Amino acid sequence: MTKEQVIVTAAQMRDIEGRIFAAGMPVAALMEKVAGLISDSFARRRQRLQAIIPQGQRVGILVGPGHNGGDALVVARELHFRGYQVWIYQPFPKLKELTSQHFQYAQSLGIPCFQELDKLPNCDFLIDGLFGFGLEREITDTFAAAINYFNDWNKPIFSIDLPSGLHTDTGEVLGTAIRATHTFCLGLWKQGLLQEQALEYIGQAELIDFDIPLADIHAVLGEVPKIKRITKTTVIQTLPLPRSPITHKYKAGHLLLICGSKRYAGGAILTGLGARASGIGMLSIAVPESIKPLLVSHLPEALIIGCPETETGAISNLELPEKTDLSSFTAIACGPGLTKDATPIVEQVINSEVPLILDADALNIVAQLGTISTLQKRQTTTVLTPHTGEFHRLFPDINYTDRVKAVQTAASQTGAVVLLKGARTAISNPQGVVWINSESTPALARGGSGDVLTGLMGGLLAQVVNKQVNIEDVVATAAWWHSQAGILAAAERTELGVDAFTLTQYLMRVLLDI
Numbered sequence: 001m002t003k004e005q006v007i008v009t010a011a012q013m014r015d016i017e018g019r020i021f022a023a024g025m026p027v028a029a030l031m032e033k034v035a036g037l038i039s040d041s042f043a044r045r046r047q048r049l050q051a052i053i054p055q056g057q058r059v060g061i062l063v064g065p066g067h068n069g070g071d072a073l074v075v076a077r078e079l080h081f082r083g084y085q086v087w088i089y090q091p092f093p094k095l096k097e098l099t100s101q102h103f104q105y106a107q108s109l110g111i112p113c114f115q116e117l118d119k120l121p122n123c124d125f126l127i128d129g130l131f132g133f134g135l136e137r138e139i140t141d142t143f144a145a146a147i148n149y150f151n152d153w154n155k156p157i158f159s160i161d162l163p164s165g166l167h168t169d170t171g172e173v174l175g176t177a178i179r180a181t182h183t184f185c186l187g188l189w190k191q192g193l194l195q196e197q198a199l200e201y202i203g204q205a206e207l208i209d210f211d212i213p214l215a216d217i218h219a220v221l222g223e224v225p226k227i228k229r230i231t232k233t234t235v236i237q238t239l240p241l242p243r244s245p246i247t248h249k250y251k252a253g254h255l256l257l258i259c260g261s262k263r264y265a266g267g268a269i270l271t272g273l274g275a276r277a278s279g280i281g282m283l284s285i286a287v288p289e290s291i292k293p294l295l296v297s298h299l300p301e302a303l304i305i306g307c308p309e310t311e312t313g314a315i316s317n318l319e320l321p322e323k324t325d326l327s328s329f330t331a332i333a334c335g336p337g338l339t340k341d342a343t344p345i346v347e348q349v350i351n352s353e354v355p356l357i358l359d360a361d362a363l364n365i366v367a368q369l370g371t372i373s374t375l376q377k378r379q380t381t382t383v384l385t386p387h388t389g390e391f392h393r394l395f396p397d398i399n400y401t402d403r404v405k406a407v408q409t410a411a412s413q414t415g416a417v418v419l420l421k422g423a424r425t426a427i428s429n430p431q432g433v434v435w436i437n438s439e440s441t442p443a444l445a446r447g448g449s450g451d452v453l454t455g456l457m458g459g460l461l462a463q464v465v466n467k468q469v470n471i472e473d474v475v476a477t478a479a480w481w482h483s484q485a486g487i488l489a490a491a492e493r494t495e496l497g498v499d500a501f502t503l504t505q506y507l508m509r510v511l512l513d514i
């Protein structure tokens with residue numbers, strides 16, 4: 001485990017810091033260390049920012065009543081000595097002792113301090129030290145008015161630990177919140193910063209590591225923390241690389257995709273291209289007979305199985321090649337483009353013993369059949385990959401604003417690994433172990449990119465399912481791979497240039513860089 005993977009709640013951070021203080025680290029010393037690291041990072045960033053904001057170096061420091069404010073005051077002092085023109089806004093009647101001492105010292109240095117908004121000078125940047133993980137309740141009155149006032153200034157705002165006003169664990173806005181350009185998250189990633197609803201407030205997030213001993217992290221979070229960020233470390237451990245020099249196509253997995261319809265042939269092609277990019281040894285794709293020629297032309301290496309179809313052009317019956325049945329495959333991925341007329345097919349794969357990924361229309365069909373009753377029958381690997389709409393249809397009683405809790409609940413109810421798609425995709429296994437994909441791109445918000453993920457994930461699962469891997473690690477690796485390809489493509493083609501087919505062409509590029 002690396003610190004970049006760890007995610008904490010406010011309570012866990014308080015416990016971890018409490019252990020550090022109990023071991024003898026003075027709070028004031030930690031505050032000095034943290035604020036020094038922030039000032040260094042800010043100064044390094046200034047070189048880059050100077051290009052964007054060349055004029056002056058006037059910094060407004062927003063100081064809250066707790067140690068977040070204390071951090072900000074130490075940063076104010078350090079930037080003052082580094083030649084910035086610093087002023088302080090501190091409207092609180094009562095400050096914590098350490099914060100109060102730093103405030104007093106800043107005033108003794110002649111740093112202008114203000115209590116009223118209308119007296120504030122102009123500035124080039126703001127540093128937000130109003131609230132950190134100690135925010136306990138909704139921000140109201142003067143403090144809410146101040147936050148809204150600073151948001152309206154449209155200046156770059158650097159938030160310390162969290163944008164003030166965000167709930168540390170859920171990322172919810174408590175009344176109002178600073179819209180940060182950049183967030184310096186202190187020590188360990190706070191869970192709220194990885195929640196979708198926080199994204200528009202965080203700006204670019206950076207972890208300021210202040211050498212928290214791993215022993216203290218394990219003491220509070222356990223040997224293997226339950227909730228982690230997906231990083232390259234996980235991916236490298238999970239990918240079927242390097243390949244054995246003596247492997248052959250039958251040892252590199254045999255995936256069956258069941259997808260497509262006369263109406264949605266493209267979904268089947270994109271799913272197939274995603275699977276191809278996974279490196280899968282053998283790929284079979286069951287589609288309605290009428291679109292078989294299309295698939296063959298796009299995926300000559302795949303075995304395309306033309307199935308009987310309903311009059312609406314959906315698969316009516318899985319007509320597998322002779323001497324094969326579902327157990328001939330190491331994994332099945334089912335759903336993209338199926339339409340809701342393929343219910344018997346979905347029931348058939350659910351009743352099989354084969355590791356199974358359900359996506360798109362397969363999920364809508366499961367929702368219609370009754371999610372829990374349908375899936376509880378299965379005793380083998382099942383993965384669900386809903387977007388929020390499909391998630392709501394599958395689990396109408398689960399509130400998904402806190403996406404971590406939502407996927408944990410859905411996974412424990414169904415016994416499946418559940419991936420909830422979004423800007424911060426969350427994945428849980430039935431035991432509540434959660435991965436969060438903390439890097440993605442809005443470029444992926446397009447029809448078809450989910451089909452690519454299903455194929456990629458199916459191909460990866462088919463290659464590793466018989467090895468000692470955690471299924472949630474495989475799902476997390478596919479999600480990371482998929483979003484990194486989107487990020488790479490967007491960097492070269494802008495966020496408007498990543499159609500699903502293009503995305504499939506970037507998947508392999510990602511692995512070249514790890």
Ligand SMILES: NC(=O)C1=CN([C@@H]2O[C@H](COP(=O)(O)OP(=O)(O)OC[C@H]3O[C@@H](n4cnc5c(N)ncnc54)[C@H](O)[C@@H]3O)[C@@H](O)[C@H]2O)[C@H](O)CC1
Pocket residue numbers: 017027030031034064065066067068069071096130131132133134135136137138139140143160161162186
């Ligand atoms: N734990 C430590 O000693 C260190 C923490 N670090 C930094 O400090 C904050 C956590 O500090 P804490 O004092 O616990 O809380 P905050 O600074 O976030 O401030 C909360 C403060 O404000 C009061 N409060 C809470 N909600 C409201 C509200 N809605 N309206 C008004 N006032 C409110 C509450 O009573 C607290 O006193 C952490 O984020 C780090 O930035 C250091 O980095 C290391 C030492």
Ligand SMILES: [K+]
Pocket residue numbers: 068128129130131132159160161162163164
């Ligand atoms: K803050």
